Amino acid sequence: MSISFFIGGARSGKSISAENYTLNLGNNPFYMATCEILDEEMALRVKRHQQRRDKNWTTIVAPLDISGEIQKIGTRGPVLIDCLTLWLSNHLLNKNNLDEKIDELITTLINSKSDIVLVSNEVGTGIVPDNLLAREFRDNAGFMNQKVASVSDEVYWVVAGIQTQIK
Amino acid sequence: MSISFFIGGARSGKSISAENYTLNLGNNPFYMATCEILDEEMALRVKRHQQRRDKNWTTIVAPLDISGEIQKIGTRGPVLIDCLTLWLSNHLLNKNNLDEKIDELITTLINSKSDIVLVSNEVGTGIVPDNLLAREFRDNAGFMNQKVASVSDEVYWVVAGIQTQIK
């Protein structure tokens, strides 16, 4: 089973790249959305994503328990998880232990019985944020991305819709 | 006719890379600046850019109507457009429809009779901005960059003055 990782900025085209990649992995793809639809802005984003996707996808909303959902899917994958930074942010807002959650995710990925494709944001190449919470989130997101990349078979850096394989 | 696209961060050296590239395309290069000189800070930036450039360049200031200016230049190019994020920002401040403006630009690029070289900023890899306007701009800039890259023959990612061809 393979683990593939797409990382890029906001609106870099990383989701489309990852979707196309997932479609080539198998006929019964799962789309695991990590967002909770809490406001108009988010609703618009989800709608835009859904309109783009083929009807073949099975959509699962998993704002917190990615690991449990991956285990439930078992061998029925491939599974696209979009995106990890939002999942991490949800755990931060729920005051969960992020190190534990990240390690749990890594263990689940390694033991997954389906091909997994993950999408995440690079959030660390702007100016240092003013507030401590944003800095903590940025640190945790960076560590998460490193760990996910280290267990991934393939890693793609996405800029302006162009994917470049870096691992 | 070719379309080439240089994308990178602020002060990444993308303008110099794009200038050198444009000079190799032909003897009568046009430099299309998208800035309006509204303050001291901007004046300094423009001056720095101009001092660096060879005297052969014909400079055109086009804060809003890139498409019209490209059409006027016709076959007399090549044309360097620096930069698209500022052009998009100008349209945002003028409350114009950004989707329409981007689509108009794409159509003009496809139909251009001169070689075109475009410069743009990656603005999506920092922490999510606090305010809605910045998020909207970031989204629109990302979508614009994707569309421009998709019609470009060559795309270069620029970091610390080093250009890497990604398409």
Place this chain on the structure above:
Amino acid sequence: MSISFFIGGARSGKSISAENYTLNLGNNPFYMATCEILDEEMALRVKRHQQRRDKNWTTIVAPLDISGEIQKIGTRGPVLIDCLTLWLSNHLLNKNNLDEKIDELITTLINSKSDIVLVSNEVGTGIVPDNLLAREFRDNAGFMNQKVASVSDEVYWVVAGIQTQIK
């Protein structure tokens, strides 16, 4: 003597990449830390870095005078400098002339008698910062990174712990 440059975002894994690279350059590596330990948050970061490093390293704290310390080390290197953006920030806070400091650094690098490995942050690919000081810092950091890259024999772009040689 070689100059090598690792650039990436916060928590991109650039320090680990640079450390491993430096260890392959020689048996008596120097670690030049540019931070002043002013608060708890910084102390935690330094501790995390130190715990990761092998006992063979000689640590030097050089928040301002990298050039002097490189000269003192002479031929006893290799030297890892982590990181340049913090060094630049220290000079900014001390109201020193950044152009002069950067040029002095470049001269020192060119004349160094040991292999030098430098680490720096890409800080220019987020939204334009609100305040003038942050914009000035971003500009200066970008120019510094360009100059350092231009005199480097090898440049690596680091994302999610994955290093990609771009020069």
